[in-house]
Amino acid sequence: MLAELQRDFARAVRGDALAVARLGIDPTGLNAERRLAVYRNHHRLSLAAALAANFPTVEKVIGEAAFQALALSFLAIDPPRDPRVAEYGRGFPAFLESDPRARRLVYLGDVASLDWAHNIAERADDLPTFGAAHLAQMDSAHLEALRLRPHPSLTLLRSLYPLLKIRDVAAGREEGASLDAGGVDLMIWRKAGAVTCVALDAAAIGFVTALAAGRPLAELVLGDAFLAPQSF
Amino acid sequence: MMLAGIGWRAPHHAELLERRPALGFLEVHAENHMGGGRRAAVLEQARRDYPISIHGVGLSLGSVEPVDGVHLDWFAQLVDATDPVLVSEHVAWCRQDGVYLNDLLPLPYTEEALAVLVRNIDRVQGRLKRPILMENPSTYLEFTHSTIPEGAFLAEMARRSGCGLLLDVNNLYVNQRNHGRPARAAMAALDPATVGEIHVAGHHVAALGDATLLIDDHGSTVSDAVWDLYRDAVVRFTQAKTLVEWDSRIPALEVLLNEAAKADGHRAAMELRHAG
Incomplete structure (x- = not known):
């Protein structure tokens, strides 16, 4: 009933x-x-x-x-x-x-x-993040295999339109935006407790996207493209 | 002196933490604070300065469908994290076939509804390992097949489940006006030992053609008629803490603190009168 x-x-x-x-x-x-x-x-x-x-x-x-x-x-x-x-x-x-x-x-x-x-x-939940100090403590075998997972607060957003300009117009901070200004790749996440949104260039978005997809860090930053540090 | 509490609402967070006015406690709507992120961090700050009351609005304890286990886990995590002085939910339902209707929907007052509530309250109290308070609802309709008066229904729910009651005197008043059910008769049916908290709030008087319906919108100051009921309630339910609710058109903190001070004043006056 x-x-x-x-x-x-x-x-x-x-x-x-x-x-x-x-x-x-x-x-x-x-x-x-x-x-x-x-x-x-x-x-x-x-x-x-x-x-x-x-x-x-x-x-x-x-x-x-x-x-x-x-x-x-x-x-x-x-x-x-x-x-x-x-x-x-x-x-x-x-x-x-x-x-x-x-x-x-x-x-x-x-x-x-x-x-x-x-x-x-x-x-998003607070989870411990991975920083340079952690990297410095790793031995070479682990470094070779290291893959990073994106923090749950992270979004990568690709748009064909000038989203940040459109947002500024909506907020009254800009007079107008031309769609001819072109698209933008954005990374949005919580950094030290504050929501952060940055526009990334083509190289940076490629790097972050590959990391987020689970490609090993060593493969992305090393490959055969860099020389060993010179000794002084 | 037992001081009244107020709701923990986003527009007041910074000012409350800065000024730290004397208040009995802060009431947190559970579903707004489940999970992590910035809100959890701000709530943790509030917890250092004030006792917390966790007020659930979505567990749907009046539903024939069983309590959602995931939701109950989140609820339990919030209770563990905040160590609240009070935990409460509603004599209402809000979920059907997995859809949340975002309202406190009315129940018929029948044996069947009573059994459903007692089963669901048992589940929550078993998980939390503490009794909860259940709040009487405001309603805009009644069912022709209801068989139990509201006060008797609430009293029997508390007796069978071991839960306490959160008596919302504004809701009693809204129901009195909407359905002609005397508020004081409902109060008289309750065992004073079971009432752990009293809510007061404002309501909206809506004219619908020839008819008038009181809408429990928590968007204004408490009416004189509700303060009258409140004065009677604090005499009968001496152990109950008071909360001033204000959830829509949220005013400056000062206005809310003034309402809380009014509640404290009414309580003090009634205690003096009855002590003499």
Whole structure:
């Protein structure tokens, strides 16, 4: 009985008007549909607000009303499956890539990916990182085989559009950005407790991407391309 | 003197840590602080200055579906990390078929719902190895097949599960106005020894055509009618700590501290009156 009630209630909250009649809501003073609408509205508005909090740059770029319309469409097809609202929206960048309204702004999906990378960088677990001191302590056999794993806060983001300029325009720090400015490769992670975002040149992004993919450090920095240090 | 607590909300983090006003405790919404990152680091700072209350909003203990084990593990890790003075959840549900509806949804007050709650509370208390407090909800509808009055339902849930109660007097008032259920009758049905915490909060009065519905939005100062109920509650539930909730349109810290001071003032006045 309670199982059916909760199934129907969830359907009603998510927009199924026919489910409302099966709930046995006491209509005294206000009909069942209007009572249920309080929950439906809260469900929609609170989760649209949660998405807006996770994608602040997207909201700045397109404005509150357009953002809410897209957020509600996303909610209908990809509702949260994690109790932490800060985790809601992993699929939102891909949704924006596919939604015909959002695709009129060709860079919007990438802006969303940048917001999501920022969110990951802020919230990822703290894990011990590997630094030069660790490297100095390793013997040569281990050095040869050393592979590094990316910290969970790290995202590498390649865009065909000038994402940092677009973000600055959205934040009111720049007047305008030309898409002719070209793309950018970004590395976003948490460094000493603060979210950090840097643009990498072609060599650097190649190096970091290969490291993150599990290629041995020695292979990437050595190969046969460098000479031994000269003795003085 | 038992001082009231307030919520630990992002706009106030820096100012609270800087000013360190006298407060009974800080209440943390559990689901906002699961996992690591910057928020965990800031919460650790708060824990040095204040006792912490962990308030779950997503365990969905009213669900027929079993408690999500992964979610419960996260919850237990947060409790271990913060060593809270209070741990609480809601007489409500929010998850169905794995989807989180992000609301505290109402239950019918029936034997079946009572059994579901007791089963789920047992699971949480067993995992945490401590009793939790369960909060009475505010609701905007009632089910025609409810058979148990709210106060009796809460009292029986506490008796069977061994949980304590978090009595939200604003929720009682919202329900009184929305459904004509007397708040004081619900309070009278509760064993004073079971109530470990009292919530006070503001609500919104929504006009819907001919009807009026009170919405529990925690977005304003506490109303006079709710302070009246609060004064009665602190006399009956002398051991209960007080929390002022404010979750939407969050004001300057000063406004919130003023509400907490009001709660302290009401409690002191009632203690004086009853001591004399």
